Each structure stands twice: as structure tokens, then as C-alpha cells.
Amino acid sequence: MAVIKRRVKKTDLSHLTSGVKQLAAQELLSEARRKGISTVPLDIERLIKSFGIKVKIVPMDDEVSGHLSLSDGVWEIAVNALHHPKRQRFTLAHELGHYVLHRWQCQRFEDTKLFRNNESNPMEVQANDYAANLLMPEVEFKEYIRTVSKNIDSIADHFKVSAYAVRVRAKNLGFGGHGL
Ligand SMILES: [Zn+2]
Numbered sequence: 001m002a003v004i005k006r007r008v009k010k011t012d013l014s015h016l017t018s019g020v021k022q023l024a025a026q027e028l029l030s031e032a033r034r035k036g037i038s039t040v041p042l043d044i045e046r047l048i049k050s051f052g053i054k055v056k057i058v059p060m061d062d063e064v065s066g067h068l069s070l071s072d073g074v075w076e077i078a079v080n081a082l083h084h085p086k087r088q089r090f091t092l093a094h095e096l097g098h099y100v101l102h103r104w105q106c107q108r109f110e111d112t113k114l115f116r117n118n119e120s121n122p123m124e125v126q127a128n129d130y131a132a133n134l135l136m137p138e139v140e141f142k143e144y145i146r147t148v149s150k151n152i153d154s155i156a157d158h159f160k161v162s163a164y165a166v167r168v169r170a171k172n173l174g175f176g177g178h179g180l
Pocket residue numbers: 001002094098109110111123124127
């Protein structure tokens with residue numbers, strides 16, 4: 001769930017839009033490769049920092065996953081240090097998704113639980129989808145299942161994401177059943 005605060009007009013941010021344009025997740029991964037950043041598993045923290053975004057890993061209340069915010073002209077992504085590292089990675093990717101897709105629309109995105117049933121906020125759905133595409137690129141994901149393992153824990157370890165994130169991604173890519 002996101003609480004959106006301080007709605008601003010698009011034009012108010014026009015001077016702050018340098019850096020990444022609205023890039024599809026695949027283009028962002030190509031850019032990471034060009035910068036020599038590992039993509040599987042994705043070095044998400046390094047990728048975020050390469051765009052001049054500050055990363056803070058700090059203890060937060062348990063229900064808070066993290067946030068993306070603009071302060072004094074600098075974008076910052078913060079994640080909850082008390083959460084599992086795999087969950088932190090998904091949060092980082094989710095916030096980067098907000099940055100790439102939605103930063104024109106507001107200056108602060110506050111995220112609590114990222115995976116909720118019946119998520120209806122389109123920006124949250126898009127940020128989750130973006131994160132899944134960054135951390136589990138379709139081609140590599142399918143290739144791993146085809147050539148290495150169909151085991152969910154094995155896939156989760158390979159991409160350094162939670163088993164739950166793997167299940168959601170697999171379902172969205174058309175894999176059915178309890179296993180893969
Ligand atoms: Zn969000």
C-alpha cells in the first residue's frame with residue numbers, strides 16, 4: 001500500500017528529471033550491463049546508486065517496507081533494515097520502479113506491504129511488476145527453469161528473491177500448478 005503525499009504538478013519537477021527517462025525494465029537492465037553491473041542476480045543497490053539516487057538501509061516499523069522520496073532536489077530510496085535481505089531487494093526494485101515510472105507524479109511514495117491480495121492502486125501494481133521484471137528477467141527466468149531447475153527454492157536463490165516472489169512471477173509468465 002502506498003500513501004501518496006504532496007502531490008505536485010508535473011511542471012514543478014521538470015528541472016529535476018535528468019538521469020533515467022521512463023525506461024522499460026529491459027532497457028534498464030541493458031544499461032546496467034553497459035555499466036558493468038551484475039544483472040543475475042541483479043546488483044540492485046549499485047544500479048540505483050548509478051543514477052545518483054541515495055540508498056538508505058535503516059530500521060523501520062515492521063509494517064513499513066520502504067519509501068522513495070525527494071528532498072532538497074535529491075531522490076532517496078530507503079528500505080527497512082530489519083526485513084529479510086531478499087525482501088529488501090524487492091523493495092529496492094519496487095521503489096526504483098516508482099522512480100522510473102512515477103516520479104513525475106509525486107515526491108514521496110511510502111510503502112507498507114508490497115504484496116497484497118486485490119491490490120488496486122495501479123501505481124503499486126506497476127511498481128511490483130517492474131520490480132519482478134528487473135529481478136527476474138523473463139528470458140533468464142524461463143531459461144533457468146528449462147535448463148537448470150524447476151524447484152522454487154532453487155530459483156529463489158538464483159535470483160536472490162523470496163519464494164513468494166518466484167511463485168507470483170511464475171504465475172504471471174504462465175506457469176501453472178503448485179510446482180513449476
Ligand atoms: Zn509502492
